[in-house]
Amino acid sequence: MADPKTLPLSDTTVIVTGMHRSGTSLLAGLLGKLGLRQANLLMPPNQANPAGYFEPPDIAALNDEILGRVDRSWADPKPMPDGWMASGALTGIAERARDLFGRRFDSPRGAVVKDPRFSRTLPVWLKLMAEIGTTPVIFIASRHPAEVGASLCRxxxxxxxxxxxxxxxxxxxxxxxxRGCRRCVVRYEEMLSDAPQALVSAFADMGVDLGPVDAATTAELRDFVDGALHRNRLAQAEDQGPAGPDDLATRLFAHAGGDRRLVDHEKLARFHRDWQADWTRISPGAQRSDFMTRFPGWYVSRSQDLLQSGGDVDEAMALLHRAAELAPAHFRPHHLMGNVHAHLGELPAAVAAQRRAIAFNAGFMPAHMALIRGLRQMGTVEEAIRAARHALKLEPGHTNARHLLGVLLAEAGDMDAAIDAQREVIARNDSIVAAHLALCRALLQTNDVDGALRSATRAVEIAPDTLGAQHLLGSVLARRGEWEGAIAAQQRALALDGAFVPALVALSRALSSAGRTDEAIQAAQRANEVAPNHAVAKTLLKRLLAEGEG
Incomplete structure (x- = not known):
């Protein structure tokens, strides 16, 4: 049943919400492919969501703050306190929400904004939509509770x-x-099986004129889903939780399958009454629930907040140990412990912690990367190479792992393999400056100066304000005897950091070779001022002064 008045999509603001791990990112990405405008700042992709979250991080952070002000969090299942919107706890939030939304979107109309936390904070944002004169359309992503639970457990x-x-x-x-908005529940499996039809049907049900969806857009939607479907199949065995009892979540999921627009108000009201009564029984009062003190992620989150704010490291480690006690076989606390140990220079402990994390989740690439870096810092290069090769067996397309493998192979003296590794990285992503620089260094080791020049030049093209790129380009030009080019490159490097001693030393040498002895002495003197104990700079200055006297 469609709404009496059909609205053009361009007159609406689409809000995507729903439980975490339910397909909200997939849904927001699909809506973007339909032509809806995404925010101008989005959370970057990561291993959990390689295609992207399509979520403005600062809007998510404001939602977290809203929840925190009423003693809730994204992971606390306790209902929001009665009268939370009218409480003094939200002073200033409405103004900040308006300002933030205005900075993320040039216009609210024809835009899509996604955050699972909107499920709990919608009243704040719907009030804003009314004030700025746009019609909200609500998509609620839905996935079977058992699959969501298995994903959150992992x-x-x-x-x-x-x-x-x-x-x-x-x-x-x-x-x-x-309530009162145009809204529709969209199931995760419907998006995977036929995304174009799922979206067209949802907009039609809500009385929103999507307009024609041409063959090219349909193909783009299907291609976008293909990647998600591949990842879904990889995780299916782990996310396929038990069917579980006939709990409230399972009954709600079943109900929404036949009431996509949530118009059976009488039955929904019964669900609400049962839910509220249950919480009144198990957690009376307005304070947060006891679930949080039994949730490892709560301690992990608190430890991360402490570390990011420069707080007590010992307290952060104690929180991580508590998380590990609550979930002994969970990888994340061990991974973060390893990061803290590495930050403190405690490399054996860092490596041991990352090994524990990998034992509990063999496919967690951040732990593999941290392990490789830790082994490298310990000087066990061959072991680090084995760890990098193992990581790449798990995820062959991981460019950072392959880049690091190339760096390690160069340190081990296997220049041909190092060159091959960096070239493969560049073939996958030509914009990775570190790979071009590593390739340049390896090519110099094999005396392929022309190839090294091409790599250094490309690195500077990509990132002209990168200190290492300008310095390395100058070094390559010096190897070719192109002294003026070398001088100019080192001067550009020093314009970025005037105290960078390697560039000062390289500049002094190039100036000397170009016959500009006085300037060479000045550069060497500056290097000695910056680093009085730098042996190379001291020797260079001594030689230049002797030559000048001669």
Whole structure:
């Protein structure tokens, strides 16, 4: 049943929400392919979401702050406190939301904004939509609670009971917050099986005129889903949680399958009453629930906040140990412990922690990368090479791992293999400056100066304000005897950092070779001022002064 008045899509602001790990990112990405404008700043992709989150990080952060001000968090399944919108806890939030939305979108109309936390904070944003004169359209992504629970258990160490209650709270608060809006539930499996049809059907149900979807757009939607479908199949065995009891989340999921627009208000009201009564029984009062003190992710998050704010490292480590106690076989606390140990220079402990993380999640690439770096810092280059090769067996397309393997092979003296590794990285992504620089250094070791010049020149083209690129280009030009070019490159490097001693030394040598002895002495003197104990700079200055006297 469509709304009486059909709206053009260009007159709406599409809000994508739903439980975490339910396909909100996939849905927001698909809507972007349909031509809706994304925010001008989006959270970058990572291993959990290689295609991207399509989520403005500062809007997500503001939603986290809103939740925190009423003693909730993204992971606390307890309902929002009664009257939370009218409480003094949200002073200044409306103004900040308006300012932030205006900075992320030139115009609200024809835009799509996504955050799973909107499920709980929708009233704040719907009030803003009314003030700026746009019509909100709400998409609620839905995935089976057992699959979501299995995913959250693997990612965050969350218990199945916790995940089920969180799923129910996200759904019911999204339903309650979006009443009176054009809204539709879109199932994850529908997006995977036929995304174009799922979107066309959802917009039609809500009375929104999507306009014609041509063959090229349809193909683009299917291509976008193909990547998600591939990742879904890879994770399917791990995310295929047990069917579980006939809990509230499972019943809500089943209900939404037949009531996509959530128009059965009587039945939804019964769900809400049961949900509220259950929470009144298990966690009376307005304070956060006890689920948080039993959730490893809560301690992990608190430790990360401490470390990012320059807080007490010992306290952060104690929080991570508590997370590990709650979920002994969960990888994330061990990975973060390893990062802290590495930051403190405790390399054997860092390596041991990353090995534990990998034992609990063999496919977690950040732990593999941290392990490789730790082994390299310990000077065990051959072991680091083996670790890098193992990581690449798990994820052959991981460019950072392949780049690091190339660096390690060069350190081990295997220049041909190092060159091959960096060239493969560049073939996958030509914009990685570090790969061009590493390739340049390896080519210099094999006396392929022309090839090294091409690599250094490309690095400077990509990132002209990169100190290392300008310095290395100058070094290559010096190897070719092109002294004026070498001088100019080192001067550009020093314009970026006037105290960079390698560039001062290289500049002094190039000036000397170009017959500009006085300037060479000045550069060498500056290098000695910056680093009085730099042996090469001291020797160079002594030689130049002797030559000048001669």
């Amino acid at each position: 990612r965050d160490g969350m218990s199945s009971d916790h995940a089920e209650r969180l799923w129910a709270s996200y759904f019911l608060e999204a339903e309650h917050g979006s």
